[in-house]
Amino acid sequence: MTGRSGIYSVRLMGAFRLLGADGNRVEVASRKAIGLIALLATGRDGERTRQFLQDKLWGSRESSQAQTSLRRELSNLRKILADEPEPLLFTEGARVRLNLPKIAFDIPVPGAANEDERPEPRGIAEFLEGLDLPGEEGFEDWLREQRALIQAQSSAWEAPGAYDPAPPLPVHLVDLTQPAPGFEGRPALAVLKFQNQTSDPALDFAAEGISEDLIDQMSRLRWLPVIARSSSFSQDLATTDAKQVGQGLGARYLVEGRLRAAAKGFQLAISTIDSENGQVIWSERFGLPDSLSNESLAPVLNGLTAVLGARIDHAEQSRAVARPSTSRDVNTLIWRGRWHLNRMSRADSRAARELFDEALAREPENPEVLVQAAWSMGWNIWAERISPEEMGVWTRLARRAMQAAPEDGRAHAVLGAAEMFQRNNAPAIRLFRRAIELNPSLPQAHAFIGSALNLAGRPDEAQGSLRTSLRLSPNDPFVFHTLGELATSYCMSGKWEEAVDLAEQSLIRRPGYWLAHLVKVNALARSGEAKASKDAALQMMEQCRGFSEADIDWLPYVDPDWNGYFKEGLRRALEGCETGTP
Structure with missing residues (x-):
């Protein structure tokens, strides 16, 4: 849609674009501002109440914060358009409206400057393509409904068969054999349109909606390029083989899904x-309730996103290790580092850090390198119980990662971990919660909230977050840590049997994990199991060579009495004393 003299032009189908009254492009960088314009454009007479806009765009904030944010966004828009001869929007008390007679849209908008004109062909363009407001469920629900409405109306705008599918773009414009720019050579993922196999055509929308929601969720991983819905939904593995679909989309990994009826609900x-190579690297079946509501689907999608991310991460680590060791490009260094990190030995931890240090030396401002280097340093500090000076280096690196990748939940989580280990629990928990807003499927952030609450002496509150982490990533290589933290919370709450069971589950996965041994010893000693606690303590000393009470002192409890609590339990066990609940 081209600009016209004296009239603004707003494109909502595909990538958002605003042309000023002079025909020149007006850059609107704020996603909230774009969402605000779209909300107004779809309102009656181009008008919405302030409360409606606040609920949709800042629903996750307190009311006073939402009011301030709306005022600031409106003020910023006015500044952007200060040189335009006509105002784009008006504020009138509790209402905000667009100057519709002075705006042409690419969708039908009653009262707009071009309301009598037929919309231009939109092909496979999507309404507000690529726009995502993490954490704002009200806006996401509205956007999903609006897309469905526009798709349903499209038959009235375009005669059937009027527009043939466009041919593929020529290679000189876009070479799909090359990685997506901005993702450091990492492979792309495409979620294909899920198939409705329930025999009820009315559920077509549900199958498609689930796949669309999964695209939104996967896009929040940040490290993984995800092909847009408007492209991936045009492909079908039923008629084309996986290699051709992957080449056509420029995606290495394809996700397909089938919605089926089950005895109870759906599958x-x-x-x-x-x-x-056409190989299936992972498959799973999930039970769904009858309602298929957003509330019932959210935990399934969160878990699915976490598992998919972990599986692709593992696949790429395996590819990197299979390459010749002489390959030293930054992306290979990252994946090799991740592979070593997941081996979880001290030697592998040091090897991982060396690889990330090399990647950091080559590209010191690369967001992915900063995030991965900060994660590696954090696990190294946990494994080695490193000095406070090293902790400061970690915090500075994590802060650089968050500054380089402010929309990446992992960066917020790793900075939160650095703050947590310095006993700054309140800011740490805020950072973890922000990480979850950005990526609800990030299991580490949920686990870290549980750890922070344990360290703050609030074990009963910790258990929900830790169980959420287990649900999101039950096969994560570091699940032993989450199980150990959950065992700790039950031990601190005086629930000895549960603590022992969880500690043993952690030790099955990591026999040398000293904290799980310590919790098991304490729970047995405090429950009066003198012989069992002494045996467990001796086993701990055998498995954890080099362990000392200084390791317990290193744990960053806000109240040091908890450090004393765990030391006392260990002493009781070693002395073989029978004691009851303290």
Whole structure:
């Protein structure tokens, strides 16, 4: 849609664009401002109440904060448009409205400057393509409904068969054999339109909606390029083989799904395919309730996102390790570092850090390198119980990672971990919660909230977050840590049997994990199991060579009495004293 003299032009189909009254492009960088314009454009007479805009765009904030944010966004828009001859919007008390007679849209808007004109062909363009407001569920729900409405109306705007699908873009414009720019050579993922196999055509929208929601969720991983819905939904593995689909989308990994009826509710069958060789690298079935509501689907999608991210991460680590060791590009260094980190030995931890240090030396401002280097340093500090000076280096690195990747939940989580280990629990928990707003499927952030609450002496509150982390990533290589933290919370709450069970589950996965041993010893000693606690203590000393009470002192409890609590339990066990609940 081109600009016209004296009239603004707003494009809402595909990537948002605003042309000023002079025909020149007006840059609107704020996603909230774009959302605000779209909300007004779809309102009656181009008008919405302030409360409606606050609920949709800042619903996750307190009312006073939402009011301030709306005022600031409106003020910023006015500044951007200060040189325009006509105002774009008006504020009238509790209402905000667009100057519709002075605006042409690419969708039908009653009262707009071009309301009598037929919309231009939109092909496979999507309404507000690529716009995502993490944490603002009200806006996401509205956006989903608006897209469905526009798709339903499209038959009235375009005659059937009037527009043939466009041919693929020529290679000189976009080479799909090359990685997506901005993702450091990492492979792309495409979520294909899920198939409705329930025999009820009315559920077509549900199958498609689930796949669309999964695209939104996967996009929040940040480190993984995700192909837009408008492209991935145009492909079908039923008629084209995986290699061709992958080449056509420029995606290495394809996700397909099938919604089926079950004895109770529905079943969602998911498969992830490596398009280069056609192999299924992961498949699973999930039970869904009858309602298929947003509330019931949210935990399933969060868990699915976490598992998919972990599976693709593992696949890429395996590829990197299989490459010749002489390959030293930054992306290979990152994946090799991740592979070593997941081996969880001290030697591998040091090897990982060396690889991330090399990547950091090559590209010191690369957001992914900063995030991965900060994660590596954090696990190294946990494994080695490193000095406060090293903790400061970690905090500075984590802060650089967050500054380089402010929309990446992992960066917020790793900075939160650095703050937590310095006993700054309140800011740490805020950072973890922000990480979850950005990526609800980030299991580490949920686990860290549990750890922070344990360290703050609030174990009963910690258990919900820790169980959420387990639900999101039950097969994570570091799940032993989450199980150990959950065991700690039960031990601190005086629930000895549960603490022992969880500690043993942690030790099955990591026999040398000293904290799980310590919790098991304490729970047995404090429950009166003198012989069992002494045996467990001796086993701990055998498995954890080099352990001392200084390791317990290193744990950053806000109240040091908890450090004393765990030391006392260990002493009781070693002395073989029978004691009851303290």
